[in-house]
Amino acid sequence: MSVESASLARLLLKEEIEQFLYREAELLDARRYEDWLDLFTEDARYWMPMRRNVPAEDPAREFTREGVDVNWFDEGKDTLARRVKQIRTGVHWAEQPPSRICHMISNVQVLGAPSDDSAPDDVPVKSCFLIYRNRVETETALLVGKREDLLRRVDGGWRIARRKIILDQSVLLVKNLTFFF
Amino acid sequence: MLDAKLGSLAGLVDVERGVISREIFVSEEIYRQELERVFARAWLLLGHESQIPRPGDFCVTSTGEESVILCRDAAGRIRAYLNSCRHRGMKVCRYDEGNTVEFLCPYHGWSYGTDGALVGVPFARDAYGQQLDRSRWGLIEVPHLENYKGLIWATWDPDAPAFADYIGGYKLYLDLLLDAWDGREGGTEVIGGVHKWLVPCNWKFPAENFSGDRYHGISHRSVDMVGIGPSGTGRRDNQERNESRWLDVSFPDLGHSMIAFLRPHDAALAPAYQDAPEVADYFRRCEEERRRRRGAEWRLFGGPGTVFPNASPLARQPRTIAAWHPRGPHQTEVWRWYLVDADAPTEVKDFLRHYYIRYSGPSGLTEQDDMENWNYAHAASRGTIARQYPYNYEMGLGRATDSFEDHGLKLPGRISVVTGNASENNQRGFYTRWRQFMEAASWKELSPR
Numbered sequence: 001m002s003v004e005s006a007s008l009a010r011l012l013l014k015e016e017i018e019q020f021l022y023r024e025a026e027l028l029d030a031r032r033y034e035d036w037l038d039l040f041t042e043d044a045r046y047w048m049p050m051r052r053n054v055p056a057e058d059p060a061r062e063f064t065r066e067g068v069d070v071n072w073f074d075e076g077k078d079t080l081a082r083r084v085k086q087i088r089t090g091v092h093w094a095e096q097p098p099s100r101i102c103h104m105i106s107n108v109q110v111l112g113a114p115s116d117d118s119a120p121d122d123v124p125v126k127s128c129f130l131i132y133r134n135r136v137e138t139e140t141a142l143l144v145g146k147r148e149d150l151l152r153r154v155d156g157g158w159r160i161a162r163r164k165i166i167l168d169q170s171v172l173l174v175k176n177l178t179f180f181f
Numbered sequence: 182m183l184d185a186k187l188g189s190l191a192g193l194v195d196v197e198r199g200v201i202s203r204e205i206f207v208s209e210e211i212y213r214q215e216l217e218r219v220f221a222r223a224w225l226l227l228g229h230e231s232q233i234p235r236p237g238d239f240c241v242t243s244t245g246e247e248s249v250i251l252c253r254d255a256a257g258r259i260r261a262y263l264n265s266c267r268h269r270g271m272k273v274c275r276y277d278e279g280n281t282v283e284f285l286c287p288y289h290g291w292s293y294g295t296d297g298a299l300v301g302v303p304f305a306r307d308a309y310g311q312q313l314d315r316s317r318w319g320l321i322e323v324p325h326l327e328n329y330k331g332l333i334w335a336t337w338d339p340d341a342p343a344f345a346d347y348i349g350g351y352k353l354y355l356d357l358l359l360d361a362w363d364g365r366e367g368g369t370e371v372i373g374g375v376h377k378w379l380v381p382c383n384w385k386f387p388a389e390n391f392s393g394d395r396y397h398g399i400s401h402r403s404v405d406m407v408g409i410g411p412s413g414t415g416r417r418d419n420q421e422r423n424e425s426r427w428l429d430v431s432f433p434d435l436g437h438s439m440i441a442f443l444r445p446h447d448a449a450l451a452p453a454y455q456d457a458p459e460v461a462d463y464f465r466r467c468e469e470e471r472r473r474r475r476g477a478e479w480r481l482f483g484g485p486g487t488v489f490p491n492a493s494p495l496a497r498q499p500r501t502i503a504a505w506h507p508r509g510p511h512q513t514e515v516w517r518w519y520l521v522d523a524d525a526p527t528e529v530k531d532f533l534r535h536y537y538i539r540y541s542g543p544s545g546l547t548e549q550d551d552m553e554n555w556n557y558a559h560a561a562s563r564g565t566i567a568r569q570y571p572y573n574y575e576m577g578l579g580r581a582t583d584s585f586e587d588h589g590l591k592l593p594g595r596i597s598v599v600t601g602n603a604s605e606n607n608q609r610g611f612y613t614r615w616r617q618f619m620e621a622a623s624w625k626e627l628s629p630r
Contacts, residue, residue: 048544050374052277061278070374070519070534072544079539085407086546092403094553136557170277171514172378175556176549 014110020158025103028180033084040077041161048073048165094178099135101179125149141174187620194616196609199575203562206383212510219490219618220245222338224347226492226504227251229371230331240278243506250274254295261335262297262320293320330359330367340624350593351437357483357496361522362467364474369520376517376542380552382559384505384513391485391493392438393429393607404547409539412455416547417498421451427599429606436489436614438607444480446588460532477590489614499537577604
């Protein structure tokens with residue numbers, strides 16, 4: 001493969017993955033939660049640690065640990081599906097009336113892009129999010145942070161096999177997390 | 182408005198008639214006095230000993246609105262200090278946790294040992310000569326601290342009674358949270374990580390909700406429909422509860438309360454944790470052992486409760502304790518710790534951890550809806566018109582007994598046997614004590630009888 005075609009392949013892969021992430025965000029903002037769930041592999045992991053204020057030289061303590069500690073989220077597709085089902089009951093008061101939410105996804109980095117044209121099956125992808133949530137009358141929140149995804153190519157399309165969500169807050173400044181990252 | 186005389190709040194808090202003014206939830210003036218008369222006097226929950234296992238370990242916590250350092254000093258003793266330099270007040274610790282030999286103030290450089298002593302003063306000889314008596318300028322330490330079965334409690338009032346007297350007969354119920362499932366004394370630990378989040382409501386909304394609100398089933402209807410419990414349905418295992426007598430237990434003279442369940446004296450083990458056979462097996466073995474160890478008291482199981490003023494155990498499914506830290510009259514910062522049997526198998530702890538997370542806190546399917554209700558109940562009670570109309574606490578008035586007995590088992594507390602859906606026995610008890618704290622000039626008038 002020429003240098004030019006390798007660069008082109010990386011560019012195309014990045015474009016493909018960015019479009020996937022934007023479509024995913026649109027599904028959430030359009031409240032198409034079941035379609036959103038379909039984007040996850042059956043064995044998907046969805047993890048959002050809590051964060052602590054710790055000395056800069058002691059970074060290991062900053063995050064709660066996956067699979068060990070209490071986290072904001074530490075679950076698989078089954079629990080995500082129950083969250084979706086709860087929203088659909090019509091009596092999930094924290095989302096009744098529904099929040100108005102906009103996911104802004106940026107700073108997308110495709111890591112481990114291929115050096116030849118054989119498309120990889122698993123691609124680590126980093127991105128940043130800015131989530132705007134407004135509900136009822138004046139209740140408004142901005143949540144900003146990073147995501148580390150592992151995307152997997154399944155049947156010609158992309159699926160999320162793993163998502164780590166790093167929220168840039170220690171004390172959570174919103175009363176609940178009834179929405180998805 | 183308030184003058185700290187007995188009877189001064191009679192117009193706002195009338196528990197005999199079951200009527201309580203909205204003012205006590207939304208008034209800036211009442212809130213300011215709560216900080217002085219409730220939070221500066223009462224025993225408050227600081228944390229758990231397993232957060233600071235080694236000498237030099239510390240974590241920062243809260244009493245009322247104030248920041249407090251909880252640490253284990255170099256000699257291994259648990260201490261608690263106001264997190265504020267004696268020189269100009271700067272926080273001497275802005276980390277949530279860590280291990281240290283000293284707390285160094287980043288403003289002018291005074292430093293303190295883990296025993297609270299002032300050990301470092303920059304340019305001390307030139308700046309102060311012989312004037313500075315360091316022994317008088319150590320960190321401000323709580324006068325009373327208690328490690329009760331792993332939970333650390335403290336009070337700022339030197340005249341407060343001992344923790345054992347503060348808890349009194351409520352010990353039986355608090356132990357339902359803190360004793361091992363098989364009935365051994367103590368034996369619980371917290372899972373790493375403390376949930377901390379803000380809720381826009383007065384701190385008494387969650388405190389009274391946990392004290393004994395069985396009535397809010399509609400809040401959680403969506404969870405019951407979806408099913409997040411340990412056996413795949415509802416939000417917890419219900420057979421054990423459904424076969425029990427439902428007891429609302431209150432100690433109006435202390436302010437503490439719990440929703441409790443009394444199993445029939447001849448009850449068989451109820452199936453639970455059916456989603457995971459090894460977990461179900463663990464709890465079955467524990468229950469059998471508990472029946473052997475505890476005598477007739479094996480029949481008693483706990484639920485949500487409140488240790489006055491702002492610590493709320495949930496003794497069972499999910500097993501947690503929360504502190505409702507006041508952050509102004511209109512905001513609460515919730516801290517929540519999650520408990521397990523320290524020697525439970527790893528797979529049991531992991532199963533429970535997943536269940537706890539999907540149930541509790543801001544990401545929990547159950548509590549998300551609580552926060553919505555507390556938020557907008559508070560918001561809709563702030564208006565000039567709204568404040569003229571009190572809340573209703575009449576449910577179950579006059580039904581409680583101070584001498585409960587069932588098949589020879591006597592239980593302490595003022596107990597309302599819940600035959601319909603609920604009573605507000607516990608909330609009335611909570612506000613009885615709240616009013617006493619707010620009207621009393623000192624602990625002399627508050628000491629438990």
